[in-house]
Amino acid sequence: MFRQLTYFFIAMIFSPNIFCSESVNVYSYRKPQLISPMFIAFTEKTGIEVNSIFAKKGMLERIKNEGRNSPADIILTVDIGRLADLKNADLTQQVSLAQINKNIPENFRDKDGHWFGLTSRARIIVASRKRVSEGSINTYESLVNDQFKGKVCTRSGKHPYMIALTASIIAYSGEEKAKQWLYGLKNNLARKPQGNDRAQVKAIHEGLCDVAIINHYYMAMMLSDPEQKKWAESVYVIFPNQDGRGTHMNVSGAALAKYAPNKKNGLALLKFLSSNEGQELYSAKNSEYPVSGKMSRSSLLESWGEFKQDKSDLNKIADNREAALMITDAVGYNF
Numbered sequence: 055m056f057r058q059l060t061y062f063f064i065a066m067i068f069s070p071n072i073f074c075s076e077s078v079n080v081y082s083y084r085k086p087q088l089i090s091p092m093f094i095a096f097t098e099k100t101g102i103e104v105n106s107i108f109a110k111k112g113m114l115e116r117i118k119n120e121g122r123n124s125p126a127d128i129i130l131t132v133d134i135g136r137l138a139d140l141k142n143a144d145l146t147q148q149v150s151l152a153q154i155n156k157n158i159p160e161n162f163r164d165k166d167g168h169w170f171g172l173t174s175r176a177r178i179i180v181a182s183r184k185r186v187s188e189g190s191i192n193t194y195e196s197l198v199n200d201q202f203k204g205k206v207c208t209r210s211g212k213h214p215y216m217i218a219l220t221a222s223i224i225a226y227s228g229e230e231k232a233k234q235w236l237y238g239l240k241n242n243l244a245r246k247p248q249g250n251d252r253a254q255v256k257a258i259h260e261g262l263c264d265v266a267i268i269n270h271y272y273m274a275m276m277l278s279d280p281e282q283k284k285w286a287e288s289v290y291v292i293f294p295n296q297d298g299r300g301t302h303m304n305v306s307g308a309a310l311a312k313y314a315p316n317k318k319n320g321l322a323l324l325k326f327l328s329s330n331e332g333q334e335l336y337s338a339k340n341s342e343y344p345v346s347g348k349m350s351r352s353s354l355l356e357s358w359g360e361f362k363q364d365k366s367d368l369n370k371i372a373d374n375r376e377a378a379l380m381i382t383d384a385v386g387y388n389f
C-alpha cells in the first residue's frame with residue numbers, strides 16, 4: 055500500500071497535467087448534445103479539456119456583463135446575425151491563422167477574422183405534396199405569384215433566419231426589389247407570421263397553407279420525431295433559385311472571445327472545429343452541411359443530392375440586416 059502511494063505521488067510530481075490540466079471554456083448557444091461529440095474528439099486529440107456552458111438566451115449580455123473577467127474563450131452560436139452582433143458589441147477578437155482561413159471559404163467568415171462559419175444551413179421552400187404540383191415553384195421570388203395568394207406560411211419576418219434571407223435578397227436585387235418581394239410575400243400569407251420553422255410545416259399538414267420557408271435541417275428533425283414525422287411527410291423539399299444565384303445559406307459558427315483567458319487553447323479548438331474532422335462531426339449532429347469540402351452526409355441529405363448554393367458573402371448579408379429589418383417594418387410583415 056505504502057509503495058503504491060509513493061508511486062502515485064511520484065507520478066503526480068512528474069505529470070504536470072494532474073495539477074494544472076489544460077482547458078478551454080466554451081459559451082454555447084447550441085445544445086450540449088450537438089457539440090459534445092466534437093469536444094470529446096478534440097480532447098482525445100490534444101489532451102485539452104473542454105468546459106462548456108449552454109445558454110439559449112442572453113449570452114451576449116452575459117459576456118458583456120462579465121467584461122474582462124469573462125471566462126469565455128470560444129463562443130459558439132448560430133446565424134450570421136448573432137455572430138455579427140458579437141463582433142459589433144466588441145466581444146470578439148481577431149484570429150488570423152492560415153490553416154483556418156484555408157479550411158473556411160471566404161464568404162463564410164468575417165472579413166476581419168472575428169467569426170467563422172463551421173456548418174451551413176439552406177433556407178429551403180417546402181410545399182404540400184397533395185396541393186402543389188412539382189415544378190410550380192422554384193424560386194423565392196415565385197412565392198409572391200398570385201397562384202399562392204393566401205397559401206404561404208412563415209415565422210416572424212423579424213426572426214434572424216428571415217432577416218438573413220431578406221438581407222440576401224437585398225444583396226442580390228437591391229433594397230427596392232427586396233421590399234417589393236417582402237410586400238408580395240406578406241400579401242400571399244395564409245395567416246399572421248407565427249411559430250417556429252417546424253410550425254409552418256405542421257400548418258401545411260393541417261391544410262392551413264400550401265408552401266413555407268424553413269431551414270433544411272428541420273426536415274431531418276421532424277422525420278425522426280414520431281409525432282412530427284407526418285408533418286414532414288406531407289411536404290416535399292425545393293432548393294430555390296437553382297437556375298440563378300442559388301439557395302440562400304446561413305451558418306452556425308464560432309468566435310474567439312475578446313478576453314479569452316486560454317487563448318492558445320481556444321485557437322487550438324477553433325483550428326480543430328474548422329478541420330474536415332471537426333466540420334464533419336459538427337454538421338452530422340444537426341444534419342447540416344459542412345462549410346467546405348465534400349464529406350459524408352446523412353442518407354436524407356444524400357437523397358436530396360447536390361444543389362447550387364448562393365455564394366453571397368455573409369459579410370455583405372450581415373451589413374444588409376438593418377435595411378432588411380427596416381423593410382420588414384415598412385411593409386408591416388408581421389401584422
Ligand SMILES: [Fe+2]
Pocket residue numbers: 269
Ligand atoms: Fe434553427
